[in-house]
Each structure stands twice: as C-alpha cells, then as structure tokens.
Amino acid sequence: MCLNPAERPDAAPRSAIRAAAEALFAENGIDGVTTRTLAERAGVNTAAVNYYFGSKDNLALEVFRDVARRSVRRRLDNLARIEARARAEGRAADLAELVEAFVDAYVNEDSPRSGLLLAHLVLRHRVRPTAWTRAIVREELDGFALRFIAALRRAAPHLDAREVHWRYHLMVGAMIMILSDQMADGRMKRLSEGLCDPADRAQLRRQLIGFLVAAFGAPGNGARPEPAP
Amino acid sequence: MCLNPAERPDAAPRSAIRAAAEALFAENGIDGVTTRTLAERAGVNTAAVNYYFGSKDNLALEVFRDVARRSVRRRLDNLARIEARARAEGRAADLAELVEAFVDAYVNEDSPRSGLLLAHLVLRHRVRPTAWTRAIVREELDGFALRFIAALRRAAPHLDAREVHWRYHLMVGAMIMILSDQMADGRMKRLSEGLCDPADRAQLRRQLIGFLVAAFGAPGNGARPEPAP
C-alpha cells in the first residue's frame, strides 16, 4: 500500500534509527559509525537502515539537514527578535546582541547535541567534502550566513563589506573549533589543567561572546597594504 | 645489508613517495588519497609504500609530524626573536607581535602548503581522532602551545590564566578554519562574491592579525557569573 517506506516519518523503526544516528554521530562522528553498530543501537536489523533511508549517506543527509535547519531557524528567530526590539527603541541592533544571537544556536542548554552535530558537519565538510555535505551547506546554511552578514554590516558601520565577511568567517571558525574541542581529546581542558572546559556552557558562552565582540569591534584597515611598523 | 628500508631516508623512491604524499594530502586530505593513487603519483609500485614506510598510517605520521615540527620550530624562532628584541628594549613583548609570530607559521609565502597541511591535521584529529594524530598533537604541538600561552600571559596582564587559555584556543580555531576554507569549496570567496580570498596571503594575514589582536585586547571578565543585562 505504502510504496515508499522512506516517506513514512511515523514508522517506529524509522525514528529509532534516526534517534540512534543522531546520538552516535554526535558521539563518534559520521565515519566512526557503521550501519551495523547503528542498527544494533536502534534495535533493528541491519537492512532496515537501507530499507527506510535508502543509504547511509541519505540518513546522514536527513539527520544533518535537520540539525542545520533547527539551528538556522533558531538564529533567525533570535535575529528577528533583536532587530524588532532595536527598531522599537529607534536604534540599530548592536554587535553584542548579534554575536550572542549567533552563539546561542550552538551553545544552548535545550539541545546540547545540536551544536556538536553542526560543528561536526562543518568540520567534516572541510576534511572530506561530499555531495551531501555540500548540499546542506549551500541549501541550508549559506542563505542564513548572508542574512546575518547583512545584519552585522548595519551593526558595524566602521567596517567595509570585505572586513565583515572576513570576520564573520573567523567568528564561525572560532566557534566551531572551540565546540569541537570536546569531540576529540579535550585539548583545552588538558592544557589548562582543568581550568577551562567547553562543556561548561555558561563559561563557553561568556568567553566566546567576549572574544568575538571585541574582535568585531576592532577598527577596519580597509584594503590598504599593511602599514610599515 | 640494509635490513630496514624504513630507516633509509636517502632512498630515491622513499623521498618520491614522501613528496607525493605531502602534495596529495594537501590537495585531497588524508582520506582522499589511496595508496594506489599515491604510488602512481610518486611513480612507484603500490607495494613500495608499505616497503618503505610500513603502512599508510606510518607515512601519514611521518609527513605530518614533520609539518608540525617545522611549524613549531618556526614559531619558536619567531617567539625567541620577539622576546629578545623586547628584552633589549626593556619591555615585555606585546600582543600584536605575539599574534603575528603565531600566524606567521601558518601563513607564509615560503611554504604555502605547510599551513594547509597543519590545518588538515588538526581538523582531521577533531573529526576522527586516531593514535597517530593524537601522538603528533601531544608530542609536537602541546608543548609549544603551553610555551606560547605563557608568553601571552606576560603580554596580557589584564587577563587571568583561564582567559588566556580560552583565547589561545579560540585564536587557533579561527586560524585553522579560515585556512581550511580553501580546502573545501571556498565558501568565503563564494559568499563574498570574490571580495575575500584566503589564498591572498597578505589579506589573510592582515585580517587575521587585526581580528585576533582586538580579541585578545578585550577586557577580562574573571570567573564572575555573567552580569545581568
């Protein structure tokens, strides 16, 4: 009756597989998860993954596309709220508000996994770009990035377009890497002898925001060549 | 006569393989290179890789350990020079000098590939930590990181140890990610419609340094909880 099981989001094994995939991808990365361990964790047969999702790549696409959408949605909401409030007060949104709105989608207590997953997606796309990572980046993330960069430009009139672009990407980089620190071997915690821990969300948030707001506040240097010292 | 070909750094095929590995790893990432394509590029038989290096992992270890050592060496030299000059002038090294010394090892015209390779190593360690990436990070990079953090602490007396640690890792993250942008699909160039290009080393250097120096210059907020808005 139902010809395509891939289009039945209500099927129980289907959501079991998705849940297991989300958990395992966050724990071990995409390449650290085999269809067999995935099926075992979901309590289904190995073939079920392909039966319900077509392929492992397709499953990853679906999981990560969802994560990307949730994150973008949350950041767009934050952005809209901030701009509405600023407009109501007859001013432009300021940098601190914007940076906080951006960071919030990665670092929030509600779904601590989604930040990790999103970070993993972006890193994975850098290390080993594939058709499905590229699709998510272009279809889900690029549009938001441009929208956010436009907001940043209004909030940072001391910078030209070029500089805002650079700093946006530097911001994303700093955030992704600090988030992914805990994915590997917890380098920061180890080097700081326990002083700094990215799993401490409040600390992470405070440090990130302080760092980034100051970085965006730096005066621009235009396209002029580096001045002699 | 020579029992272990793995310890003959002078053998011609050996260095051909190493050179090919360095080039291909920078172009396609470690996982994007098979022993077969590697051997083909080096003009040797497939078995030669294992004959001279034991295993692909061993080859990667050797290549990336070298890259890490070169980079650390260069940064330690920069650091020593800066601190000597500052001492001669009866002052402490300042943040701008230190940041520039750090960035320089990734972004220098002499060996444009080593920055890419180092970035790839770190990213790969985040996405898929393995014994050999961990070995390099711990044995080659951690010591330098602590040394550099100590220098930063002297240059930034307005920050406590915790904040310097955080910012060091945020700095590394921003740099690694901006460098790796060109490895994947050149996202920054695409989104900025050609305005920003990380392959433009002078621009990259200028933007990175401006961003990071300002970020380090931000006042610390201690360990106090976030002040109410």
Add this chain to the structure above:
DNA sequence: ACATGATTGAAACATGTGTTTGAATCCGGC
C-alpha cells in the same frame, strides 16, 4: 480466515582499499 502487501531477518554480495606475497630483477662486492 484469507490474501496481499509491508516489514523483518540472516545471510550473502560487492567493492574499495590497505597490505602481503613470491617471483623477477637489479646491483654491489668478492
């Protein structure tokens, strides 16, 4: 209760890829 299509399960299949093999070849020293 039956028929029919959806789902499950164990096993096999396909393939990419690191690695090893064993014979052939090269090369230096006696």
Add this chain to the structure above:
DNA sequence: GCCGGATTCAAACACATGTTTCAATCATGT
C-alpha cells in the same frame, strides 16, 4: 662472472563496510 641481499612488480589477499537478497513473518482490510 657470479652470488646474495635489496628492490621492484603484478597479482592476490584480507577485511571492513555499505548494500542487496529472498524467504519468513506480520498486519490489515475484506
């Protein structure tokens, strides 16, 4: 000139892992 180890080569091997098969089972509508 020949011997022995070092090197090269094509081929085979090993094996992890994504995917497919096909029969067994389940569920549902009549």
